[in-house]
Amino acid sequence: MNPLIEEWNKKKNSVFSSNKKFLSKLTKHKSKALDRFAEETHDTVFAKINCLECAGCCSSIPPMVNKTDSARIARYLGISHTDFEKKYLKNDEDNDTVINQTPCPFLQNDNTCSIYEVRPKACRDYPHTNHLTFSSNLSYHAVNALYCPAVYHILENMKKNIPV
Ligand code: SF4
Numbered sequence: 001m002n003p004l005i006e007e008w009n010k011k012k013n014s015v016f017s018s019n020k021k022f023l024s025k026l027t028k029h030k031s032k033a034l035d036r037f038a039e040e041t042h043d044t045v046f047a048k049i050n051c052l053e054c055a056g057c058c059s060s061i062p063p064m065v066n067k068t069d070s071a072r073i074a075r076y077l078g079i080s081h082t083d084f085e086k087k088y089l090k091n092d093e094d095n096d097t098v099i100n101q102t103p104c105p106f107l108q109n110d111n112t113c114s115i116y117e118v119r120p121k122a123c124r125d126y127p128h129t130n131h132l133t134f135s136s137n138l139s140y141h142a143v144n145a146l147y148c149p150a151v152y153h154i155l156e157n158m159k160k161n162i163p164v
């Protein structure tokens, strides 16, 4: 197994509180420079972790699906929008529309996504650490580090390099 994923498995729970504290202090440092550093760190970590050897998000977090996503995916699958919604979607406890099962029904045995070209925007954006969106998603990163080894390592790197 990838040693970075092994490390994450061993340590992800024990750093949850320190990650929350660090991210709460980072709110004072929100800036373009912080987002740029997060993006560089994201690229460094993802150069060492291949999502196809993980699939943690697709296995455990039902992604949000908006109307544009569902119309696009239904068209790709060759079924009606209504049938797609009935078969694959539900409203969660926050009343967000999400995929109705985990692991995701589109996740295949080799960890590829059977609707990759038309996957929901939420899947494309996850784990919200690049595209200069790190600062605007501070409240998600501690929980995401429990599900995503890349977020865990991005935060470990940032904790070492950013005095808060
Ligand atoms: S739609 Fe594809 S990328 Fe999104 S959770 Fe399902 S398998 Fe993963």
Ligand code: SF4
Residues within 6 Å of the ligand: 049, 050, 051, 052, 054, 055, 056, 057, 058, 126, 127, 147, 148, 149, 150, 151
């Ligand atoms: S949990 Fe993170 S590392 Fe794993 S597949 Fe999802 S984005 Fe990639």
